[in-house]
Amino acid sequence: MNFIKAIVAAGMVAASTSAFAADITGAGATFPFPIYSKWADAYKKETGNGLNYQSIGSGAGIKQIQAKTVTFGASDAPLKAEQLEKDGLVQWPMVMGAIVPVVNLEGIKPGDLILSGEVLGDIYLGKITKWNDAAIAKLNPKLTLPADAITVVRRSDGSGTTFNFTDYLSKSNADWKSKVGSGTAVEWPVGVGAKGNEGVAGNISQTKNAIGYVEYAYAKQNKLTYTGMINKAGKTVQPTVAAFQAAASNADWAKAPGYYVILTDQPGDASWPITAATFILMHKDATDKAASQEALKFFKYAFEKGGKAAEELDYIPMPESVVKLIEKTWSSDIKS
Numbered sequence: 001m002n003f004i005k006a007i008v009a010a011g012m013v014a015a016s017t018s019a020f021a022a023d024i025t026g027a028g029a030t031f032p033f034p035i036y037s038k039w040a041d042a043y044k045k046e047t048g049n050g051l052n053y054q055s056i057g058s059g060a061g062i063k064q065i066q067a068k069t070v071t072f073g074a075s076d077a078p079l080k081a082e083q084l085e086k087d088g089l090v091q092w093p094m095v096m097g098a099i100v101p102v103v104n105l106e107g108i109k110p111g112d113l114i115l116s117g118e119v120l121g122d123i124y125l126g127k128i129t130k131w132n133d134a135a136i137a138k139l140n141p142k143l144t145l146p147a148d149a150i151t152v153v154r155r156s157d158g159s160g161t162t163f164n165f166t167d168y169l170s171k172s173n174a175d176w177k178s179k180v181g182s183g184t185a186v187e188w189p190v191g192v193g194a195k196g197n198e199g200v201a202g203n204i205s206q207t208k209n210a211i212g213y214v215e216y217a218y219a220k221q222n223k224l225t226y227t228g229m230i231n232k233a234g235k236t237v238q239p240t241v242a243a244f245q246a247a248a249s250n251a252d253w254a255k256a257p258g259y260y261v262i263l264t265d266q267p268g269d270a271s272w273p274i275t276a277a278t279f280i281l282m283h284k285d286a287t288d289k290a291a292s293q294e295a296l297k298f299f300k301y302a303f304e305k306g307g308k309a310a311e312e313l314d315y316i317p318m319p320e321s322v323v324k325l326i327e328k329t330w331s332s333d334i335k336s
Helices: 002-008 034-045 060-068 081-087 117-125 134-139 162-171 174-179 196-206 216-220 241-247 289-305 305-312 320-333
Strands: 025-028 054-057 072-075 089-103 151-155 192-194 212-216 228-230 275-283
Touching: 025 134, 034 054, 034 081, 034 305, 034 320, 060 072, 081 089, 081 134, 089 162, 089 196, 089 216, 089 241, 089 289, 089 320, 117 134, 117 151, 117 174, 134 212, 134 305, 151 162, 151 196, 151 241, 162 174, 162 212, 162 275, 192 196, 196 212, 196 289, 241 275, 275 289, 289 320
Parallel strands: 025 054, 025 072, 151 192, 151 212
Antiparallel strands: 072 275, 089 212, 089 275
């Protein structure tokens, strides 16, 4: 775990000195960065081949793969089939995880505070400005909440985490949907911006009375206070692998063009409401086919041997049936 913390601080997976290491480059989402780091470390020990991955946000990752400056892009906001076709790209889900609201409130332990999508949306709209607001207090009758102002923290960069977070707010708060909507970047009504999941995690840990949203692995690694949530079924749920799996179980990947599936606000009593997949983007006809094929070897390794590592960081591995579909996509769509 100390390795991953060091890597997150550095902002990239250590590249090996092998001939391939300089050629296999990836860039994009910060959401899966902890697990990509762990996979890369294990893969290098087993094969001697390294991976250079820049954790720069989904928006920047999409731009880099479109510009052909990296072997693969990584995004938590999937591209629609028509965009993939236009750019000559192949897309697939690599792993699933979850986004959690995190707070810095004195005396509040992880999971103590309960929020709903409606209340969370109102906080990010600037309609709820104090921690002891009646709407928050109603959900938390046993907690003594301060009368302090809420410091709202959000992403400053184009982000798939933001895409999924704002997609969820749009589904659960009508005002948010009509006034702000969803996207990798939105016109935030309020808040302080921070870059990457790393930046938001760092800001929250240093700012009293703050609220933000990060991928769950970052919350755990940085020992942040995550909240519980009221899900679509009206049940109170905590961020656990079982709750993430419950939400992910509804996904029908086989019928989704380009594997375009959004896992927010899924039905089910046990479902965590802000569950998300993270995606890989590669060119169908890559300029550097050797690097492209070597990258596929890494992804195949991660699917076959990386499940336990993913679960240790509270990610959800892709089901075996979906992996088989993805491998068929590789063989049919990516030129070797």
